[in-house]
Amino acid sequence: MIKAVVGANWGDEGKGKITDMLAKEADIIVRYQGGANAGHTIVNDYGKFALHTMPSGVFYDHTTSIIGNGVALSIPTLIEEMNSIVSKGVPKPKLLVSDRAQMVMSYHILFDQYEEERLGKKSFGSTKSGIAPFYSDKFAKIGFQVSELFHEDTLMDKIERVCATKNVLLEHLYHKPLLVPQDIYRELMGYKEMIAPYVADVSLYLWNALKDGKNILLEGQLGALKDPDHGIYPMVTSSSTLAGYGAIGAGVPPYAIEKVVTVCKAYSSAVGAGAFVSEIFGEEADELRRRGGDGGEFGATTGRPRRMGWFDVVASKYGCRLQGTTDVAFTVLDVLGYLDEIPVCVAYEIDGEITTEFPTTGMLEKAKPVIEKLPGWKCDIRGIRKYEELPEACRNYIEFIEERIGFPITMISNGPGRDDIIMR
Numbered sequence: 001m002i003k004a005v006v007g008a009n010w011g012d013e014g015k016g017k018i019t020d021m022l023a024k025e026a027d028i029i030v031r032y033q034g035g036a037n038a039g040h041t042i043v044n045d046y047g048k049f050a051l052h053t054m055p056s057g058v059f060y061d062h063t064t065s066i067i068g069n070g071v072a073l074s075i076p077t078l079i080e081e082m083n084s085i086v087s088k089g090v091p092k093p094k095l096l097v098s099d100r101a102q103m104v105m106s107y108h109i110l111f112d113q114y115e116e117e118r119l120g121k122k123s124f125g126s127t128k129s130g131i132a133p134f135y136s137d138k139f140a141k142i143g144f145q146v147s148e149l150f151h152e153d154t155l156m157d158k159i160e161r162v163c164a165t166k167n168v169l170l171e172h173l174y175h176k177p178l179l180v181p182q183d184i185y186r187e188l189m190g191y192k193e194m195i196a197p198y199v200a201d202v203s204l205y206l207w208n209a210l211k212d213g214k215n216i217l218l219e220g221q222l223g224a225l226k227d228p229d230h231g232i233y234p235m236v237t238s239s240s241t242l243a244g245y246g247a248i249g250a251g252v253p254p255y256a257i258e259k260v261v262t263v264c265k266a267y268s269s270a271v272g273a274g275a276f277v278s279e280i281f282g283e284e285a286d287e288l289r290r291r292g293g294d295g296g297e298f299g300a301t302t303g304r305p306r307r308m309g310w311f312d313v314v315a316s317k318y319g320c321r322l323q324g325t326t327d328v329a330f331t332v333l334d335v336l337g338y339l340d341e342i343p344v345c346v347a348y349e350i351d352g353e354i355t356t357e358f359p360t361t362g363m364l365e366k367a368k369p370v371i372e373k374l375p376g377w378k379c380d381i382r383g384i385r386k387y388e389e390l391p392e393a394c395r396n397y398i399e400f401i402e403e404r405i406g407f408p409i410t411m412i413s414n415g416p417g418r419d420d421i422i423m424r
């Protein structure tokens with residue numbers, strides 16, 4: 001059986017924590033999209049970790065961690081991350097990397113930087129990890145698949161072709177040093193040495209695991225609103241963030257994804273540019289940012305302060321629908337305990353019309369939040385393990401949101417730790 005853990009919002013919903021928690025009952029955890037551009041923060045018995053590439057199941061020794069074909073694979077980052085967690089006392093993870101995954105090259109990272117530099121104020125707020133240039137190359141069919149590392153005879157030819165097109169841009173658009181084919185070859189051979197012990201036919205492995213009745217978790221990166229098709233294009237990421245893409249990015253049958261756990265934050269946060277209707281500013285935002293997450297809302301990869309906002313019913317309802325949600329995991333609820341009243345964005349006003357359906361980007365830019373305020377509970381709810389023991393105002397907040405988004409909230413996360421969870 002396959003369960004996917006995905007985000008309803010703009011990312012940073014706490015998927016890492018929920019995956020880490022669900023991984024207890026899983027045999028295999030798969031990353032199926034995205035790259036090292038976002039991170040998950042996980043707090044467990046070994047300490048606090050920011051993972052960028054490794055699946056969040058790496059801390060259990062009964063699980064196998066898999067990098068699926070859909071991932072933008074940065075081999076140096078993966079190996080570095082593995083070494084760093086092992087050095088903190090975590091048992092060496094069982095790791096498999098798809099032979100069909102493609103590799104983020106050093107020039108992808110350079111192109112990402114050059115393009116953001118060129119765009120200046122109009123930049124996308126990329127984390128400059130090479131993700132957009134990587135996926136562009138993948139679909140332009142000039143990317144390098146892990147399997148190609150093992151066909152050295154044809155590699156040099158391809159490298160020369162790739163360098164020829166890249167160098168036109170480097171010379172005439174960016175005015176930067178050109179790529180040298182021999183350097184790229186050496187880079188790839190370095191990757192081969194690092195990755196060879198882990199390379200596998202991942203879709204076959206997963207197919208057999210399914211036949212053996214194993215429990216598989218697919219771990220999504222970012223959230224529905226960053227999906228290139230269904231998100232706030234063009235302020236989106238470059239690979240699909242939806243559970244449905246798990247079938248492709250891991251190479252598993254779509255019908256095998258029986259559960260979709262959509263992680264939804266009790267307030268909003270976003271990184272990068274783009275419309276963010278329920279955004280708040282000034283002291284109100286600073287306070288929520290300071291109190292948010294586990295020690296503040298700052299990017300796990302970049303350290304950038306996140307943009308903050310109140311819960312957005314319109315965006316979350318849409319995000320949950322696109323994910324194909326069977327269960328909502330409602331997170332960071334404990335953070336809201338300081339508020340007398342909790343504002344919720346219940347609808348958008350666009351050109352004088354009220355809607356609860358999430359529009360395309362042009363309309364979204366014009367949307368103004370319609371705010372409703374709910375009573376706060378004014379206490380610390382961490383440590384509570386039973387739904388009935390939550391303060392009434394807190395249950396009312398959960399039930400109000402559940403009713404408005406139209407998907408069942410079956411898990412409530414009231415702290416960063418593995419056990420800070422209320423099952424409903």
Ligand code: GDP
Nearest residue numbers: 012013014015016040041293294332413415416
């Ligand atoms: P992800 O990318 O979706 O995994 O999310 P991040 O790791 O960027 O953000 C989640 C942050 O919130 C991390 O610092 C978590 O430790 C923390 N966190 C997760 N769930 C909760 C929760 O229920 N309460 C609090 N206070 N922090 C949480």
